[in-house]
Amino acid sequence: MKEIKTNMAGNVWKVQVAPGDKVELGQEVVILESMKMEIPIAAESAGTVEEIKVEEGSFVNEEDVLIVLKG
């Protein structure tokens, strides 16, 4: 189990993966919007998306878990 966290507070603008998707290291999985800027969040390791913890439009704080990967 690996967690993809945000290092910044902001709104979730786009979730670019779905449960079951395979992601690669460095792949952009979520785009946040903070202070009128798009902030891409990338996977820090490869894996399969097990759970998406956020929805588009929701607000996240620094260190919140966005996506859980397995494998």
Add this chain to the structure above:
Amino acid sequence: MIKKILIANRGEIAVRIIKTCKQMNIKTVAVYSEADKDSLHVQLADEAHFLGGSRVTESYLNGEKILDAANAGNVDAIHPGYGLLSENADFAEKVRQEGYLFIGPSTSVIQKMGNKIAARKAMEDAGVSVIPGITLSDTEESTVKKAARVLGYPVMVKAAAGGGGIGMQKVEDEGDLMKVVSSVVKKSETFFGSGEIYVEKFIESPRHIEAQIAADRVGNVVCLGERDCSVQRRNQKILEEAPSIFLSDNGRKKLFEAAVHAGKTIEYTNVGTVEFLVDGEEQIYFLEMNTRLQVEHPVTEETTGIDLVQWQIDLANGKDIPSLERNNNQSNHAMEARIYAEDPTTFFPSPGKLIEWEFPEMEGIRYDFGVEKGATVTPFYDPMIGKVIAYGSSRKAVMDKLLMCLEMANVEGIKTNIPMLINTLKHPTFQNGEATTDFVKNLI
């Protein structure tokens, strides 16, 4: 006569507008969101009305809630500041229909200048030179490719409804064209609700120089000077100054004449800015017009002795240009540094609590701040949290003073672009007045 104004904005510009209103004995009504309930503008206004949630759509972009606050506050006029609803023609029209004065130009002018394609057309018709460009009838590959080939690479793909540096991208060659087109269309649909785009010739290493104009209801249009805003990151300005040391007397005359002519032709009223790109040969090209107060307006105020917010209010009250007051605190040069809550090298936002926010008291330094020590900079709004303006008799003295002030500043709790501003002020290219819009990209 305006006796009470609602300020439909937040941060430093709301604070700035309140200051002039106090001097003019005009009562102020602030509006605020959940995230801004302890903000400086809320504390300083005579009254404050809560709008709603922290997101702009729930608060500062919600015209109906703002009009409810105007009604509850029993105001005469609404000042829109900059950004947010300031260039929204529908909002301006609703404000007027409800019987309030909107401090800005007519709804039709806001509408026309808000659409970049319509604005280009209006300027072309007025005989003001625009950047060579082509409006696209559709975004089919063949149409876009043909337009770009006619103009010659590199080109800029721009959103008709774009602004604030969002919705524009450079394309070096045909290989990247369609990728950029689809990205600009997508972004423009998301941010501005319209996917309309056009293609412009890319002007190599230009300077961004704009002209401040003011116009009354009887057709007087004056130019109050230029501002050189060439130092930009992500197509957003960070350092602005006046006068521009690049412009020759003849170039300046040409710029002022074009701006006044543009204002007269579109029947502009109130205070506004005509932005130009100026190439190495001093050819000027109309870029866009901002039908509102500009972030960098203090640069003009500190070189002319004019209070532009007072002019906005007086012009909205129906006064004519010759009757407007000018102070005598004119200086030869002024320079403004914008302080952004962001990483100085990646430009990523840096929200957080301001544990320290200390700047030295210095002669010839003006601070326009929207925050104070202990305030929290939230992720909901623009990262620009304050401006430092230096003014004095020579460019060198002003530059040195601004540098000293920023070096003495003590800001803790968030990252800011202050180190980057210091590097810029120390850089020979900037010091020699040779900075073009490529400067920041080359600095990093």
